[in-house]
Amino acid sequence: MRRIMVLGSGVLAATLLLAGCSAGGGMSGVSDQSGEYSLPAAPDAGVVQGTEADSVTPEESRAVIVTGWMTVTADDPAEASAEAVKLVEAAGGRVDGRTEYAPSNGDRGSASLTLRIPAERLQAVIDDLAALDIDGTADEISTSSSDVTVAVADLDSRIATQRGIIDRLNALFGQAGTIADLVELETRIAEHQATLEDLEAQQRSMDDQIALSTLTLNLRSEAEAPVTQPLDFGSGLATGWGAFVAFFSGLLVALGVLLPWLVLAAIVSTVTVLLVRRRRRRRADAAS
Known part of the structure; x- marks a missing residue:
């Protein structure tokens, strides 16, 4: 009878021990003997995980931001400005800024537009805008490109990291046993959520700059010749x-x-x- 009791006590102790280990494994080392939660250490959000950013990226998958400006001399800058807007909108782009100036010093006024043009249609739109010039050729054209492939990969990795941290913290939040643990977890979740939203805003802005190139168009007119005074x-x-x-x-x-x-x-x-x-x-x- 004593052996049965001792055996039963041993089985019960082993069962409790296994249950405790199983619970501890589900918490991933969250609680210690004092009952306080130890939050998971966050990976370095500023470091790109893996070797994706370090590997050679194929040309067709590279992320490039293109910006530029051009100057066109038109007979009527106001009319040319309206035509430029139509050309850009027909290409699937948009106008982010438009300023027109009244005639002065004998000219017919001027205009300045900030145009957002789909990257794949940029050259075609530039050619159409150049045709607005009196001579059919733009006075000045300049474009530059910036490769942001690594920056895009870095943002993607940091966003994935923050989402993973938030998921783990939410899992711990459901297992918290004290009010202090709940408050601490809730604070940490809010901090990482704010970081995630900021990174996602940066990602949306970068995606917009990659998809739509930015072109500043300056429209000007030739000044009329002044009256010659007798000498x-x-x-x-x-x-x-x-x-x-x-x-x-x-x-x-x-x-x-x-x-x-x-x-x-x-x-x-x-x-x-x-x-x-x-x-x-x-x-x-x-x-x-």
């Missing part, structure tokens, strides 16, 4: 003769406009004078 007697005489001819030309035009009215006024005046004389003559005959 000597000959040029002064020519300027004076031109002014004289222009004056009498204008005078003849004005006379041509007024002539019908002058004829009408002369007719009315003549009729009025004849009627007055006739009336006076009648009065004189009646008085005699």
